[in-house]
Amino acid sequence: xxxxxxxxxxxxxxxxxxxxxxxxxxxxxxxxxxxxxxxxxxxxxxxxxxxxxxxxxxxxxxxxxxxxxxxxxxxxxxxxxxxxxxxxxxxxxxxxxxxxxxxxxxxxxxxxxxxxxxxxxxxxxxxxxxxxxxxxxxxxxxxxxxxxxxxxxxxxxxxxxxxxxxxxxxxxxxxxxxxxxxxxxxxxxxxxxxxxxxxxxxxxxxxxxxxxxxxxxxxxxxxxxxxxxxxxxxxxxxxxxxxxxxxxxxxxxxxxxxxxxxxxxxxxxxxxxxxxxxxxxxxxxxxxxxxxx
Numbered sequence: 545x546x547x548x549x550x551x552x553x554x555x556x557x558x559x560x561x562x563x564x565x566x567x568x569x570x571x572x573x574x575x576x577x578x579x580x581x582x583x584x585x586x587x588x589x590x591x592x593x594x595x596x597x598x599x600x601x602x603x604x605x606x607x608x609x610x611x612x613x614x615x616x617x618x619x620x621x622x623x624x625x626x627x628x629x630x631x632x633x634x635x636x637x638x639x640x641x642x643x644x645x646x647x648x649x650x651x652x653x654x655x656x657x658x659x660x661x662x663x664x665x666x667x668x669x670x671x672x673x674x675x676x677x678x679x680x681x682x683x684x685x686x687x688x689x690x691x692x693x694x695x696x697x698x699x700x701x702x703x704x705x706x707x708x709x710x711x712x713x714x715x716x717x718x719x720x721x722x723x724x725x726x727x728x729x730x731x732x733x734x735x736x737x738x739x740x741x742x743x744x745x746x747x748x749x750x751x752x753x754x755x756x757x758x759x760x761x762x763x764x765x766x767x768x769x770x771x772x773x774x775x776x777x778x779x780x781x782x783x784x785x786x787x788x789x790x791x792x793x794x795x796x797x798x799x800x801x802x803x804x805x806x807x808x809x810x811x812x813x814x815x816x817x818x819x820x821x822x823x824x825x826x827x828x829x830x831x832x833x834x835x836x837x
Contacts, residue, residue: 549784549785549786550784552612552613552783552784552785553780553781553783553784553785555612556608556609556612556613556783556784557780557783559608559612560605560608560783563601563604563605563608564601567597567598567600567601568670568674570597571594571597571598571674571677571678572670572673572674572677574590574593574594574597574677575594575673575674575676575677577590578590578677588714588715590677591679591711591715592715594677594678594679595655595656595678595679598656598678599651599652599656602647602651603651603652605644605647606647606648606651609644609648609782609783610648612783612785613782613783613784613785613787614785614788615782615785615787615788615789615790616788616789616790617645617648617649617789617790617791617792618789618790618791618792619649619791619792619793619794620791620792620793620794621793621794621795622766622794622795622796623794624796625650625653625654625766626653626654627652627653627654627655627716628655628716629654629655629716629763629764630655630712630716630717630718630758630761630762630763630764631654631655631717631718631719631762631763631764631765631766632718632719632721632751632754632755632758632762632764632765632766632799633646633650633657633718633719633720633721633765633766633768634721634722634723634751634765634766634767634768634824635720635722635767635768635769635770636722636724636728636742636743636768636769636770636828636832637722637724637726637727637728638727638728638770638772638776639727639772639776639777639778639779639782640727640778640779641772641777641778641779641782641787642722642770644779644782645770645790645792646720646768646770649768649792649794650718650766654718654766655715655716655717655718656678656717656718657718657719657720658678658679658680658681658717658718658719658720659680659719659720659721660680660681660682660683660705660719660721660750660754660757661675661680661681661682661683662682662683663682663683663684665682666682679711679712679717681705681709681712681719681757682705683705683753683757684705698808698809705753705757706756706757706758706759709757709758709759709761712758712761713759713761717761718766719754719758719762721750721751721754723746723747723748723750723751723821723825724743724744724745724746724747725744725747725750726744728742728743728744728776732744740825740826740829741829741832741833742829742832742833743825743828743829743832745825746821746822746824746825748807748814748817748818748820748821748822749807751821752803752805752807752814752817753807755799755803755804756804756805756806756807760801760804762799763798763799764796764797764798764799765796765797765798765799766794766795766796766797767794767795767796767797767824767828768792768793768794769792769793769794769828769831769832769835770790770791770792771790771791771792771793771832771835771836772787772790772791773789773791773835773836774787774788774789791835793831793835802816803817803820805817
């Protein structure tokens, strides 16, 4: 049985690598076309093609997971989604498997999921160009130390990121944000003195920055809670078929105007937003208890 499980994992990984290579080639070709032909209409058509390639890549990976891994996803909560709307997705984070689960849950049900990335990552060989081609928004963040030395830079990071997100006012998008900032482990839970039973403390500032950078374009927040009843798996455990079931609960929350504001300079807004995020996390902690039972 151990040999069969290992074979399944290696074969599944090979298929993912092959699928990635085959899809990566046209993405790179179209990325170069976007550089050579920087005309708005041409880029709009290329963006649609690129998102479709990424969607096909996910769909093939999903078939791989269902046929080889055979993990069953038990979903509950709000299911009314649209590929023509704008979403912010937040989720607890325990394993790299979370990303595969999110892709299985939402592929073709909402717009292709994208992540805010640090601006420096655009220079990563090949992958940075692919992220740019797929219109992943790149953030420009200034450290508190730099802002102290150069106060004139305050607010410039939001302006730069907003400009990068302007294209999303015409095409629906889904933005992913893991509020804990890192994967959950018992050691991190203890080190961070978390007040939550199953979660690390959420980082409210990053979510506020993302919402404000999108300048009101995001209409709903999809709050996702992922639970692995048999224990948190590794990426390879999942590929080997060692995860028999996953429980996922989703709920939809409207993104109201009160959630937008100047997190850095408005103390009242910052306190209110932090309390809203902490309440979101308290409810998620309770939801995990219910899913485990």
